[in-house]
Amino acid sequence: MLIQNHQVxxxxxxxxxxxxxxxxxxxxxxxxxxxxxxxxxxxxxxQTSPIRRSAQIMAGHGFIVIVPEVFHELNPIGTVLGYDxxxxxxxxxxxxxxxxxxxxxxxxxMVDYVRTLPYFSGNIGAMGFCLGGGLAYRAAINxxxxxxxxxxxxxxxxxxxxSQPGNDSRTRTKEIRGIMQMIWGKQDPHIPPEGRAIVxxxxxxxxxxxxxxEFNGVxxxxxxxxxxxxxxxxxxxxxxxIGFFRANLY
Numbered sequence: 715m716l717i718q719n720h721q722v723x724x725x726x727x728x729x730x731x732x733x734x735x736x737x738x739x740x741x742x743x744x745x746x747x748x749x750x751x752x753x754x755x756x757x758x759x760x761q762t763s764p765i766r767r768s769a770q771i772m773a774g775h776g777f778i779v780i781v782p783e784v785f786h787e788l789n790p791i792g793t794v795l796g797y798d799x800x801x802x803x804x805x806x807x808x809x810x811x812x813x814x815x816x817x818x819x820x821x822x823x824m825v826d827y828v829r830t831l832p833y834f835s836g837n838i839g840a841m842g843f844c845l846g847g848g849l850a851y852r853a854a855i856n857x858x859x860x861x862x863x864x865x866x867x868x869x870x871x872x873x874x875x876x877s878q879p880g881n882d883s884r885t886r887t888k889e890i891r892g893i894m895q896m897i898w899g900k901q902d903p904h905i906p907p908e909g910r911a912i913v914x915x916x917x918x919x920x921x922x923x924x925x926x927x928e929f930n931g932v933x934x935x936x937x938x939x940x941x942x943x944x945x946x947x948x949x950x951x952x953x954x955x956i957g958f959f960r961a962n963l964y
């Protein structure tokens with residue numbers, strides 16, 4: 715399936731948010747087809763080349779994929795941080811400077827936008843990696859989100875991404891109405907076994923419908939740059955996410 719892409723600037727309560735939109739390409743055979751949407755949340759580095767490729771892969775399997783600049787308030791439009799010490803330090807500083815309430819309004823802006831698209835079928839999912847896994851989990855609280863796939867989601871158990879008192883993602887897990895897919899690396903120091911156990915218990919106690927997968931992998935095993943990349947696990951991860959979204963959004 716060929717794809718096409720464009721950019722859109724959405725207005726949010728905290729400023730203009732650049733989003734990158736990928737979708738199946740229109741041609742004579744599918745000009746009237748409609749597709750479900752996936753809000754794809756990046757790592758702290760925003761839309762890097764690996765994140766762009768992730769969006770393209772998902773779009774190429776029949777989805778409208780929207781990638782927001784998750785720290786649009788804190789950086790010039792188009793900012794991409796490097797996978798280096800400087801980029802990591804800036805991204806981690808941005809993470810603790812932006813409250814979850816601002817991410818909530820970003821999510822709502824994307825939901826409102828995708829509903830205006832003539833090629834949108836009506837169902838919306840969320841997906842993310844690292845910080846983005848935690849943001850996808852947070853997005854699942856939005857009643858518009860039917861299915862969510864979280865890859866090695868950071869900060870859910872720790873609450874490191876700030877929020878107003880009593881408004882953290884763990885506390886609001888009980889509001890999730892869609893189905894969740896949780897994918898973890900057992901050798902990930904950012905989400906140790908006790909951290910994963912906290913998230914698991916929260917989902918069980920809240921009676922959320924979810925599936926849980928743990929693999930022998932390190933943090934960021936899906937990222938196809940750097941020495942953490944695990945090609946075998948990456949392929950498996952995409953197959954699982956694509957199957958999950960096809961089952962729950964189509």
